[in-house]
Amino acid sequence: MKYVLITPARNEQAFIRRTLDSVVTQTILPERWVIVDDGSIDSTAEIVESYTKRYPWIELIRRRQDPDRNFASKAHAVNAGLERVQSLEFEIVGNLDADVSFEPDYMEFLMRKFSEDTELGVAGTPFTQDGGYDSSKHSFEGENYVAGPCQLFRRRCFQDIGGYVSNRAGGIDWIAVMTARMKGWKVRSFSEKRYHHHRTLGTAGKGALRALFSYGEKDYYLGGSPVWQLFRVAYRMTKRPVLLGGLALLCGYIWAAMRRMKRAVTPELMRFHRREQMKKLRAILRTLLRFKKVDSFRLAPTESHTQP
Numbered sequence: 001m002k003y004v005l006i007t008p009a010r011n012e013q014a015f016i017r018r019t020l021d022s023v024v025t026q027t028i029l030p031e032r033w034v035i036v037d038d039g040s041i042d043s044t045a046e047i048v049e050s051y052t053k054r055y056p057w058i059e060l061i062r063r064r065q066d067p068d069r070n071f072a073s074k075a076h077a078v079n080a081g082l083e084r085v086q087s088l089e090f091e092i093v094g095n096l097d098a099d100v101s102f103e104p105d106y107m108e109f110l111m112r113k114f115s116e117d118t119e120l121g122v123a124g125t126p127f128t129q130d131g132g133y134d135s136s137k138h139s140f141e142g143e144n145y146v147a148g149p150c151q152l153f154r155r156r157c158f159q160d161i162g163g164y165v166s167n168r169a170g171g172i173d174w175i176a177v178m179t180a181r182m183k184g185w186k187v188r189s190f191s192e193k194r195y196h197h198h199r200t201l202g203t204a205g206k207g208a209l210r211a212l213f214s215y216g217e218k219d220y221y222l223g224g225s226p227v228w229q230l231f232r233v234a235y236r237m238t239k240r241p242v243l244l245g246g247l248a249l250l251c252g253y254i255w256a257a258m259r260r261m262k263r264a265v266t267p268e269l270m271r272f273h274r275r276e277q278m279k280k281l282r283a284i285l286r287t288l289l290r291f292k293k294v295d296s297f298r299l300a301p302t303e304s305h306t307q308p
Contacts, residue, residue, distance in 0.1 A: 007033070094153070124147065129197050
């Protein structure tokens with residue numbers, strides 16, 4: 001299957017060579033890879049430009065630095081990249097962060113998954129980070145979610161959900177995935193593969209506790225259930241930094257609620273999200289009551305979907 005990649009990048013000189021080397025060595029190359037330099041003040045653009053001279057299917061777009069830069073900038077950068085590929089023939093469009101790396105057959109593996117299942121709308125894999133983190137073990141998003149650093153969409157699915165919604169508060173990749181699920185598309189993270197995320201998720205320009213506080217805020221404005229949040233906070237308190245991490249998460253959620261931060265999701269999507277969280281919570285509690293180990297990657301049976 002033919003695919004294109006879009007990569008928003010800002011001040012990624014420390015990591016982007018690894019991403020570039022991963023893509024140019026793929027067994028199945030993209031039709032086009034548009035890298036959007038989003039106002040970098042380091043050598044990110046120059047590094048990318050050196051690759052465009054060797055690989056004509058890589059294109060660099062330079063955007064001016066936005067003094068009012070916020071999370072919506074990623075959506076704007078992706079849209080700028082998409083404008084450059086509209087005339088091409090492709091079935092799959094991928095959002096790829098500039099701080100990841102993966103094996104040479106990674107994209108071929110995912111293309112095969114799309115070709116085998118026409119109802120598959122969004123695909124990806126779990127990821128690892130330095131320090132032994134593996135999202136399949138340490139996250140409760142599960143196999144029916146694809147994390148933002150590397151998301152591949154069937155083109156029809158991406159059009160159906162309206163692409164990435166510009167949202168100043170963040171969560172645009174999460175909103176895209178959950179909207180796809182709500183609309184009946186299959187979303188799968190395939191555990192046979194991994195990619196490595198070289199920067200701890202959510203810490204760009206922040207310390208660990210500040211990132212967790214931001215995650216707490218995000219949990220609120222993305223419509224997360226307060227019941228689920230309490231259990232999430234309790235679980236996070238057992239991880240490093242012990243206690244403080246969970247408290248930062250809780251404070252972020254409460255602070256957003258006290259300010260009545262405008263939610264970035266529709267009431268329909270919020271109801272869908274909270275139903276999903278309660279299903280997961282019931283599955284966790286049933287497992288614990290049976291004195292079994294919780295498999296956070298497969299918390300509940302896969303639901304049947306109807307192709308849109």
